[in-house]
Amino acid sequence: MNILYDERVDGALPKVDKTALLAELRERLPDLDILHQEEDLKPYECDGLSAYRTTPMLVVLPERVEQVEQLLKLCHEHQVPVVARGAGTGLSGGALPLEQGILLVMARFNRILEVNPSGRFARVQPGVRNLAISQAAAPFDLYYAPDPSSQIACSIGGNVAENAGGVHCLKYGLTVHNLLKVDILTVEGERLTLGSDALDSPGFDLLALFTGSEGMLGVITEVTVKLLPKPQVAKVLLAAFDSVEKAGRAVGDIIAAGIIPGGLEMMDNLAIRAAEDFIHAGYPVDAEAILLCELDGVEADVHDDCERVRQVLETAGATEVRLARDEAERVRFWAGRKNAFPAVGRISPDYYCMDGTIPRRELPGVLRGITELSAEYGLRVANVFHAGDGNMHPLILFDANQPGELERAEALGGKILELCVAVGGSITGEHGVGREKINQMCAQFNADELTLFHGVKAAFDATGLLNPGKNIPTLHRCAEFGAMHVHHGQMPFPELERF
Amino acid sequence: MNILYDERVDGALPKVDKTALLAELRERLPDLDILHQEEDLKPYECDGLSAYRTTPMLVVLPERVEQVEQLLKLCHEHQVPVVARGAGTGLSGGALPLEQGILLVMARFNRILEVNPSGRFARVQPGVRNLAISQAAAPFDLYYAPDPSSQIACSIGGNVAENAGGVHCLKYGLTVHNLLKVDILTVEGERLTLGSDALDSPGFDLLALFTGSEGMLGVITEVTVKLLPKPQVAKVLLAAFDSVEKAGRAVGDIIAAGIIPGGLEMMDNLAIRAAEDFIHAGYPVDAEAILLCELDGVEADVHDDCERVRQVLETAGATEVRLARDEAERVRFWAGRKNAFPAVGRISPDYYCMDGTIPRRELPGVLRGITELSAEYGLRVANVFHAGDGNMHPLILFDANQPGELERAEALGGKILELCVAVGGSITGEHGVGREKINQMCAQFNADELTLFHGVKAAFDATGLLNPGKNIPTLHRCAEFGAMHVHHGQMPFPELERF
Known part of the structure; x- marks a missing residue:
């Protein structure tokens, strides 16, 4: 069995008759939106990793779980490979289509089904954008912690498939640590729920196994995420160093002091200058490296922790330690970091x-x-x-x-x-x-x-x-x-x- | 294949010739300690769940990984079932032996191989006791967070097999959240490492899958656990309630206030009285329920959090809120809780x-x-x-x-x-x-x-x-x-x- 699936990878994909498949799809799923013409398929030839491109045989855009279920049953019957895709912001080509396969676009599953403040969870469809969950939870002073830089665009289904992280995952964990349940369809179109509403589940931990499995184990149809209370206060310290190694050691020193920052990020001189030119974040452009250390929680705790981190940074040899004066400066400090990739894109x-x-x-x-x-x-x-x-x-x-x-x-x-x-x-x-x-x-x-x-x-x-x-x-x-x-x-x- | 393994459960275990197996074991593993006589086997007939008892066919007590490797190869060859066992403190019969199987006791793998303070991890053999890890890390002001009530006796291998928790897992997670790597032997005697020294690992998350798999997927030969810095301060609040439901709601209120206690435990009147009679912890014996809420971290944070929790508890209708005056009282409050099971054993x-x-x-x-x-x-x-x-x-x-x-x-x-x-x-x-x-x-x-x-x-x-x-x-x-x-x-x- 493994050999069969290996061969699909390496060029021995079974030939599929596109015309016949399209006809059968239209007959069995008359209200399914299907793209099949070259110019319609083109936008789907890559995800966020544009170095790899393949035109998919067909693109389908279902709107209901029943459609996905029937589609998978049909593909299983005819042995047609299926690649599921969320927002397509992935950076490793995980949603790269197949010439001889169907690209299953889950973007229309974009409804937030439930925000439950007392249970501290949200039930959402897989195409819901990461940031939209936090926005829906905001009226209850709750939020969804993992925040990949693409959070404005990326979808939660893709986050689960890739076990996405973000600048806050040091303290709040990766996607896998912020999930309660995932509803999936198996390759045969069977519905399964992995995980439970409780914090632990007996049997093998299939939810953890599934998270980060990159679309190889099933198609996600619903995700129940944990929500956290928004920290009362968040403050950011910026520390400059005259060597990247000193900055690297300071990272270990902060952790060793028993502090768990909300975020702890590092940039070297090239990145600092690129980001500063682009965003004007107020970074020290002569520094060999900077650290951004965010501390979040209740007011008094954050105040004390800032002082402790400042001491650690100074002892570690920081040439300058600056606390963002206000929320606007804090956001600016982060904007520089979160835009570092496009900023580098401007200089090369x-x-x-x-x-x-x-x-x-x-x-x-x-x-x-x-x-x-x-x-x-x-x-x-x-x-x-x-x-x-x-x-x-x-x-x-x-x-x-x-x-x-x-x-x-x-x-x-x-x-x-x-x-x-x-x-x-x-x-x-x-x-x-x-x-x-x-x-x-x-x-x-x-x-x-x-x-x-x-x-x-x-x-x-x-x-x-x-x-x-x-x-x-x-x-x-x-x-x-x-x-x-x-x-x-x-x-x-x-x-x-x-x- | 599944059917074969199903049948082993339900009475259709293959017959094994004990005498022949013993002879072959002695020949191929001459320095392996083997128990085979009725009186020697008796102590191994159950684990912490004494309601289920079976006398194992043979008990082996290896001391080196090579012995386990050879044993597994031999058992695989002859299709002899194997049950691995740590300290035998488990409460669900996970280490219950088989009449027609070998009980593989890993107790002699009791060496701490490395305590790495800069890397914040410890490498230990599976038979090392949970508490012994924290004791070995104590000189570096580090500890291993998961603390099942049996931590003085239970072994880390068993903790991994059962994904053990403890009173602090609300804040610090279950065993799975405190592991970096597990070395295992497969049923065929092959060595594998699951997880890595880094915080995330590509491919499927086999470490999470293995944790809590109750000895069904492999035999643990080494465990690398994360170590955390010991909190500077820990304080405990005891709150009394005149109904268990009010206490139950107060739990939700504390979490909703954005506080993550180090421990948050509840006992009802029957448990309170039993524990008080046994331990003299100073519990209010007329309360219908008590909550114990531990707050840990740095001094100033803990002080502030204690005040906030006190307010939440009072608003939730607590009839009394008491802060443990000193470390001795804090330890006494916990001793009552940790001995609640034997305390109940005294009244029934x-x-x-x-x-x-x-x-x-x-x-x-x-x-x-x-x-x-x-x-x-x-x-x-x-x-x-x-x-x-x-x-x-x-x-x-x-x-x-x-x-x-x-x-x-x-x-x-x-x-x-x-x-x-x-x-x-x-x-x-x-x-x-x-x-x-x-x-x-x-x-x-x-x-x-x-x-x-x-x-x-x-x-x-x-x-x-x-x-x-x-x-x-x-x-x-x-x-x-x-x-x-x-x-x-x-x-x-x-x-x-x-x-």
Whole structure:
């Protein structure tokens, strides 16, 4: 079974007769909105990772769960692969369509079904935008904590599929920590509920298993998220450093002091200058690195914590520590950080966004390693990251019009991810594996582990029709990619030993 | 494959020739400690749930991972079932042995391999006691957060297998939230590492899947836990109420005020009096219910939070709110709560400890329901629970020597669990399913969901040799038990409608 689904990935997808399928879809689902003409399909050829593009065979835009149910039954019957897609803001090609498959767009499932203030949860359809949940909960002084930078556009179904994070996940957790229940349709069109209204559920933890499974295990039809009370007060400290390593060590010092900031973010000089030029956040452009540390909670606590963090930062060698004077400045400080990616886009024709996660204590060494690799490959790297949880987003600047630069950028990106794995980290933090990092998964996991993944996949989807070619590589692919497995840092690459 | 493993449960276990197996074990693992005589096996016939007893065929006490590896390979070869056991403090019969199986006692794996203060983790063998980890981390002002009441005796391997909680899990999470990595041996004796040193891991979340899987997916050989900085200060408020429902509502009010207590526990009058007689904690014995609310963190924050909680409690109708004057009184307040089970054991010949979890907002209604059921069945029920996270531990008092009382207690327990499921809760919070609640799983899950569980089990252990008969019931068993599925409260039992 696994082999069948492996082959779908690697070019051996079964041929589907588009005309016949379209006719049958129209007959069996007469009110389903179907796109099938080239110009209508074009907008769906990629998600937020525009480097990979495929025109889907058909795009369907259902509005009711029954339609999705019938569609899946029909696809299962005819063995047609299905890729589900939310808002398409994903950065790893997780919603990349298939030439021989159906792209199932869940965008019209955009209703908030229930906001329950006493139960502190919201029941929403998968196409609801992340920020819209917090907006609907605001009248009750509640909000939904995970806040990916794309929160204005990204949908909760995609957040669940990718286990999205955000600048506040150090304190409030990833998507998986903020879910109660997910209703899904299996590949065979059966309805299932994973999780429960209670905080723990017996049996295997299928809700955690499903979260972050990138559309390979089922199609999400409803999500019940936890809501949290809005913090009374949030304050942000900005600290400047004359070296990225000092800033990296200060991150560990804050955590070691027993403080859990609402957000703890780091930017290096290149990112600082790009963001400052774009947003005018008031960043110190001469600093080698800045930290943004948000403290939230009740007034008195936040006041005390700000003082403690200030002391820690000064002891760690900060050249300047500034408390945002008012809410406007606080928002400006964050606007610089949240717009760092487009800001870097302004100073370079192209950039390649990485997403590695490392143990926090490895931050100073990995930053030094990235600097050395950057020099070696002759490409600038801007560092922007969720420092508190060790989730790095190095942005590799390049110009695709210069011969060889794209290849060099990709090679440098691969080296950075291998460095992350070598120090015990992983090849992705919050952006997912998708299509982009499928080869790097061969570095992260060995054959036994991959076989286990395939076994779990088979328990949900033995035919492999759901989002083939993403997330979990075939053993065959890894063999072709070269046996570069560096499991949990136990077998560092020779060229990485210098770090 | 699933059927084979189902049958192992229901009496169709393959016959194993004990003498031949013993001879082969001795030959292939000459330095493995093996118990095989009746009097040596007797101490292992049950875990903390003494109502279920089985004499294991053989008990093995390995000391090295290689021995476990070889043992599993041998058992796999001969298709001998294996039940792994830690300290045996579990309360749901998860480590109940098999007459035709090997009991694999991991108690001798009791070494703390590493305490890493900068990385904030500890690497330990599975037989290390929960409390011993915090003791080893204490010199660095760190500790391991989950603290089941049995923490002085229970082992971390068992904690992972059962996803153990404790009085502090409202704020600090269950075992699953405090793990980085688990090293396991598969049923075939292959070594795997689940999770990583980083906070997120790509691919499916097998670490979360494995945690709480009750020994069905693999044998734990090493655990890497997160360590947290010890709170500078911890204070406890005791609030008395003249009704359990008022106390139940006060729990919701505290959470709604945006406070996350370190612990938030509730006891009713019967439990209060039993604990007071036993421990002399200073509880108000005339109160219908008390809440214990612990606030921890830095001095100034804790002081402010105590005042806010006091106001909330008074507004909620508390007849008395008392702050523990000093550390000695704080410890005494907790000692009463932590010894509530043995305290109840002193006032009743027998008691039956339940472990249901419900949405927090359902607390008042479920408490009323339990009172009515208690009257109907003519058995006293003492309520002691982790109120903050809706994890209830009703203790049903009975006398096994009175004809019919045991049966009545079991029937009442079943009704209480069904009530939990009917309001959207679950049949277990932190004690696990084990052997005890295998039938109630038929109420919690439908056939499609159980099939998915079996599929996941098969991905790890297709032959079903690991801890058969626990945690996940067969479809056959559920059919025999009667189709009592009340999925997520959508189909409440007619007799529960009055609640």
